[in-house]
Amino acid sequence: MKKFVLAAAAASLLLVSATAYAGAPDQSIATRKRVELSAETINDHGRLLVPIRVIAETIGATVTWNPKSRTAAIHKWTETVKFTEGKDKAYFAKRYESGLFALHATVRVANNQVYVPVRFLSDFYGYQLTTKDGRVTINSPFSQYEQQLLSTGELASARKYVMGKALRNEHFANKPIPSLPKQWEGYSTTYLFPVGEANRFYLLSEYTVWFYERQGDFFVVTWEANIPVGTDDMQHSFLNGEITDATGPKPVQGKDFFYYRIGEAMTTTIITAGKLANDGTVTETGMKRVVDGEKAIETGTLDLKLPGEKRKEA
Template sequence: MKKLLCTFAVIGALSVGTTAFATVDIGITVRSKPIATDSPPIYDQGRVLVPIRAVSEALGAAVDWDAKTDTVVVRKWSQTIKLTVGKKTAATETLGNNSSSSGPISLDVPVKAVHNRVYVPLRFVSEQYGYKVEWKNNTVAIESPLSDKQRDALYTGDLAASRNLVMVAMFTGAHYEHTPLRTLHEFEDYSTAFLFPEGEALRFFTIEGNETATYYEYKDDFLVATWQAHFDGTIGDSFQLLLEEKLKDRTGPTPKIDKPLVFYSRGIAGDSSTEESGLIGLDGKVTRIGFEHTVGGSVTDSSGKLTVTQPDEVRKEVVPIPQN
């Protein structure tokens, strides 16, 4: 939720009342590209404030203005933020796959209306949306949330290491392009399977609880779920159901599966867990390479070697790598 609020820090030219504040000769860039705006940053109460719409459009956020309540509503992915002129808090709502959250976020200074433009504190951008903000030659530079080292590891590093990074990111920092579908766990199945196109780490499917499929892609250094579906029924192998598109409740056209899929899955039931890894051919044939079953922390059954890559697998991404 916090990571989304920053969108507001960067969003909006809106018709509202006017108050006088000191303007400052500061430019704004997003990922090193200058942002065109007729409203420069302002200086108020020891804080630099930036115009909302100018930055939001550069980040792809949608903005609505309610003149009756002097409220800005910003929407990006499945997250919504509301800011009201004169208030020192922002109302937020974030919809997730299996949960949602909402609540107020405090601002350093109240939201300002200056010369028919809405302004929010500069710090709001970096802390709430996930971007890094730096001062560069009298310019507010909004940069990637990833360091150069992180980007190298993610985009061009070892394939196994990159896949492990994105699997963690799926649980801790993914965004949703559409309203997320819920995984109900009707049969108490708490398994998660990751399916990577052969040679890739930057796009992949997950299958949760044997009932919900999600397709993730990296976009501008953020992990985004761009498609989801529920399986048509709970009987049958979920891998096969995905390949045959026996799905319902889709959030768009099903992504094309044009390569064999390397899979890694882990399921938990009580004090036991099961891990598997292997390859799924385009014909649906599943070749299991590794398996391990654990009860109470002790391995009770295993075979092969658990791995998130195939032997001699060569990295070959198709997702464009964004420029810094």
């Protein structure tokens, strides 16, 4: 075995030595502050294996150990990855999927520690890894440009990025709530951003509402609820608290929202944008209707911010 230094660009680490290891609060690794940990590693034909405890502490996860099955599990949000001694595949369980993925090296147990390939951080979570002179650096999944855009970028541009990125790489903090049956052909999706913000929003779709927020290097659904089936106006029902199966108190209340709604039925798509005030007043700033792929009518502006709206994150 060799000594190596794991350099995680994070604000802080909490080092705990116990059966279940508690990690640090989820912070952006993008701060580039280096935290160096000395640890034993194993080089398996060019694949670097690192103690799972070190990895968990670095990314703010926890670890459990099952001595009977010789399996260590790393837990972050509601997601679990299990590593079994002698296996070169790991089992994962997420909200909508589960299965096996290749580790490209065998899990080992030595000196009372479980060693796993550090590459799984990239394969499963999307972290960017660099190795140089015996130093492994864990970088944010976001590029420097993306980090700047999310932190201080122009409001409409940041929202556009978030609306695409968050839904492709979402994580869930809570267990699933009951699913409601689909009620009609087509779909309707509404984004509700608190005025001035881009890093958190509500998403309303098919009588369910989710609250997304950026936590460090990821977008996490930290709250969700259902809206009674058959409701004609989901936005107002949501504002009025007409919800069921909620995972807790609504995280953002008493604020005005910028809304962006996309609805489709048969061959017609309607996109609207505007302001949804806390008292339920709707001020539309733009609308576009598309029929059979051709624009039929467009009024106002569908820019992803209100006229004169300035960025002010919570």
